[in-house]
Amino acid sequence: xAQRALASISCSICLEYLTDPVTTPCGHxxxxxxxxxxxxxxxxxxxxxxxxxxxxRPALVKNTxxxxxxxxxxxxxxxxxxxxxxxxxxxxxxxDTCGETxxxxxxxxxxxxxxxxxxxxxxxxxxxxxxxxxxxAPSHHLTDYICSVxxxxxxxxxxxxxxxxxxxxxxxxxKDHHTVLAVEERNQLVKSIQDRETQVxxxxxxxxxxxxxxxxxxxxxGDSFTRLILFLQRKWSEVEQQILSKLKxxxxxxxxxxxxxQQDITExxxxxxxxxxxxxxxxxxxxxxKSLSLSMRPEASDPPQPQTGSRSCFVEIPASLxxxxxxxxxxxxxxxxxLSQALSQDLHPSVEPSSxxxxxxxxxxxxxxxxxxxxxxxxxxxxxxxxxxxxxxxxPDHHDRFSQLEQVLSRxxxxxRSYFEVEWSGSVVYIALxxxxxxxxxxxxxxxxxxxxxxxxxxxxxxxxxxxxKDHRSRVLGPxxxxxGIYLDHGAGVLSFYSIKEQTMTLLHKVQTTFTQPLFAGLRxxxxxxxxxxxxxxxxxx
Numbered sequence: 001x002a003q004r005a006l007a008s009i010s011c012s013i014c015l016e017y018l019t020d021p022v023t024t025p026c027g028h029x030x031x032x033x034x035x036x037x038x039x040x041x042x043x044x045x046x047x048x049x050x051x052x053x054x055x056x057r058p059a060l061v062k063n064t065x066x067x068x069x070x071x072x073x074x075x076x077x078x079x080x081x082x083x084x085x086x087x088x089x090x091x092x093x094x095x096d097t098c099g100e101t102x103x104x105x106x107x108x109x110x111x112x113x114x115x116x117x118x119x120x121x122x123x124x125x126x127x128x129x130x131x132x133x134x135x136x137a138p139s140h141h142l143t144d145y146i147c148s149v150x151x152x153x154x155x156x157x158x159x160x161x162x163x164x165x166x167x168x169x170x171x172x173x174x175k176d177h178h179t180v181l182a183v184e185e186r187n188q189l190v191k192s193i194q195d196r197e198t199q200v201x202x203x204x205x206x207x208x209x210x211x212x213x214x215x216x217x218x219x220x221x222g223d224s225f226t227r228l229i230l231f232l233q234r235k236w237s238e239v240e241q242q243i244l245s246k247l248k249x250x251x252x253x254x255x256x257x258x259x260x261x262q263q264d265i266t267e268x269x270x271x272x273x274x275x276x277x278x279x280x281x282x283x284x285x286x287x288x289x290k291s292l293s294l295s296m297r298p299e300a301s302d303p304p305q306p307q308t309g310s311r312s313c314f315v316e317i318p319a320s321l322x323x324x325x326x327x328x329x330x331x332x333x334x335x336x337x338x339l340s341q342a343l344s345q346d347l348h349p350s351v352e353p354s355s356x357x358x359x360x361x362x363x364x365x366x367x368x369x370x371x372x373x374x375x376x377x378x379x380x381x382x383x384x385x386x387x388x389x390x391x392x393x394x395x396p397d398h399h400d401r402f403s404q405l406e407q408v409l410s411r412x413x414x415x416x417r418s419y420f421e422v423e424w425s426g427s428v429v430y431i432a433l434x435x436x437x438x439x440x441x442x443x444x445x446x447x448x449x450x451x452x453x454x455x456x457x458x459x460x461x462x463x464x465x466x467x468x469x470k471d472h473r474s475r476v477l478g479p480x481x482x483x484x485g486i487y488l489d490h491g492a493g494v495l496s497f498y499s500i501k502e503q504t505m506t507l508l509h510k511v512q513t514t515f516t517q518p519l520f521a522g523l524r525x526x527x528x529x530x531x532x533x534x535x536x537x538x539x540x541x542x
Contacts, residue, residue, distance in 0.1 A: 093138035
């Protein structure tokens with residue numbers, strides 16, 4: 001029917017009948033000006049209806065066939081049969097021009113303040129007189145589109161006051177305000193909606209791609225760990241077979257030796273009986289002859305001895321496996337930490353906190369690891385306080401313990417964004433962040449905080465501050481205090497040290513680098529106290 005045909009040739013952007021229609025590669029049609037304006041405001045060229053993207057931007061050419069069809073339908077639309085009209089029902093906007101049987105309105109005119117059915121709207125489409133009239137969707141409340149002060153169409157929008165105004169309002173009470181055409185504001189809203197719809201679709205696609213990638217990574221990770229488990233099981237079986245083979249070989253050797261010794265015992269017993277018998281006969285010459293024969297037997301002077309030293313090979317195996325297990329644990333732990341580091345990377349730029357309250361949002365409770373503490377460091381207060389003492393604490397042997405310098409690391413690793421505070425006293429203290437791979441034994445320089453590429457340290461004393469990294473010293477200026485705040489943004493590669501007095505934080509030193517492993521808090525010498533995040537009466541976090 002003609003009414004349906006007319007409805008099908010409307011532009012989905014301006015909601016009016018197509019003017020200079022153009023068709024996108026996906027088959028949807030729009031007014032040329034509407035689509036050009038729509039794409040001018042975007043960097044991605046897509047269809048407003050189906051969202052299909054085009055690259056490069058399509059060249060728009062007027063669809064002459066569709067333009068002729070629009071003109072023909074607009075011209076002949078008035079000649080359709082009365083049966084094609086749709087009577088207005090409950091809730092519908094009725095035509096203000098129809099007679100007794102009022103038809104359903106298809107448009108309302110803001111200049112005429114009237115609504116028209118498909119028949120009576122035709123003059124607005126054909127006659128130049130109505131070219132300036134603004135047609136909108138049928139409305140029961142046309143007065144809402146009219147300024148109550150000047151009785152003119154609300155064709156402008158005041159962004160300053162966030163309200164619709166007429167042209168006279170813009171020269172009166174809204175003078176010097178930021179005003180735009182109402183249609184521009186509407187188009188901007190439509191654009192905002194379309195942009196967010198596009199973002200929703202892009203996020204959905206990105207989330208699905210992320211989900212697929214995570215599932216694939218889990219599968220591949222599982223395969224890798226399965227291969228590792230099978231490899232360890234195979235090596236376990238090989239060691240077990242070697243032990244059993246060694247046992248069988250030693251048992252066979254012992255059996256042969258046992259049989260030889262038993263044979264010697266039997267022969268010696270027979271010989272002993274013969275000697276005893278001759279001694280009773282009194283034939284001394286025969287007795288001496290037998291005794292000399294006995295003394296010349298090799299077995300008599302060098303009897304075979306059981307070899308018990310072979311057991312030592314079994315004793316050494318557990319110790320060798322223990323060393324191998326430690327090395328394997330270190331390699332695997334270091335590798336998994338690197339994987340965790342990769343997963344902890346923040347893909348979105350972060351803003352460093354600006355106030356102490358903001359920093360405390362990232363507060364991380366830390367405890368000190370007794371397995372890393374030097375033997376002259378005493379831990380207390382639930383492993384939150386460490387004191388340098390001239391007395392061996394008799395800690396059990398541990399491969400993580402610092403043997404050369406009076407240092408200790410935290411139990412907890414730090415990734416992502418974290419913040420903690422250290423309260424210190426004494427003559428000299430070092431507050432550091434270090435990788436787990438930092439040396440614990442041997443060369444003191446390789447294990448000292450700040451003297452290698454695996455640690456960053458702030459040297460605090462009553463005279464001032466110094467920062468160390470790769471054994472390079474930097475003088476640091478800042479207010480003296482007994483409390484230091486440490487902020488870490490691992491993914492962004494930011495490490496900052498602050499001097500804290502009450503609620504005032506003063507930046508002492510900031511590091512910008514790339515961290516390749518999780519970090520651990522480190523402390524060295526004299527007295528250090530890690531404070532919990534508890535609010536006191538003066539709102540000071542300790």
